Amino acid sequence: MKKIIILLFFFVFVWINCTDDEEPFLSHVYGWVYKTSDSTGINNLTIKIRDIDPHDLEVLRDRTVITQNKDTLPGYFEIDSVCYGTTKIQGTTYVTMSIDSVDNLTWPDTTWFPDLHGPVDTVIVYLKN
Numbered sequence: 001m002k003k004i005i006i007l008l009f010f011f012v013f014v015w016i017n018c019t020d021d022e023e024p025f026l027s028h029v030y031g032w033v034y035k036t037s038d039s040t041g042i043n044n045l046t047i048k049i050r051d052i053d054p055h056d057l058e059v060l061r062d063r064t065v066i067t068q069n070k071d072t073l074p075g076y077f078e079i080d081s082v083c084y085g086t087t088k089i090q091g092t093t094y095v096t097m098s099i100d101s102v103d104n105l106t107w108p109d110t111t112w113f114p115d116l117h118g119p120v121d122t123v124i125v126y127l128k129n
Contacts, residue, residue, distance in 0.1 A: 022086040024054040027116045030078040031123035033067050041075025042127060043067050046103040050096040052083040084116040097123070 029049075033042045045067040053061040063079065070076030084095045098111040107127060114123045 022057055022088045024052065024057065024083045025085045025087075025090070026054060027082045027084055027118060028078075028080045028120045029082045029114070029116065029123055030076070030120075031125065032073065033075040033077065033125045033127060036126045036128045039126075041067070041069075041073055042107075043069060043074045045075070045099065045107065047077055048098045048100060048103075049079055049082065050098075052086070052089075052094055054081065054083045057086055057089075082116065097125070099127070 033045055033047070034040065035042060047065050047067065049063050049065065050060050051063075053059045065077045065079050067075050067077045070078075082095060085091065092113050092115045095114055095116055096111060097114060099107055099109065101107060101109050107129070110127060112123075112125060114121075116123075
């Protein structure tokens, strides 16, 4: 009888944990883009950010942000509500930041996979010129 009760509790525990709704993990991301040659910031750079759509967790969404001056420091960008995972899926490949040479004529195509954690995170990127 004890084995049946323990087995029943085990199945109820597994059933409860498997039926939870997925909750998205969101982060307010800000950072800077610098040149590797002299560590100066780069303004007017179009960055494309791809992350999980928090309203439809099976779809990715694309957004763009343009770097600018912030407190006299060039190369600043900020984007809110970046979804970097859920309670069931997590990892470093769910958020992609990229620079396309079509939008940024003097810079090569570059892609990063930032490792985001928590409600606020900072990303510092260096571009080879």
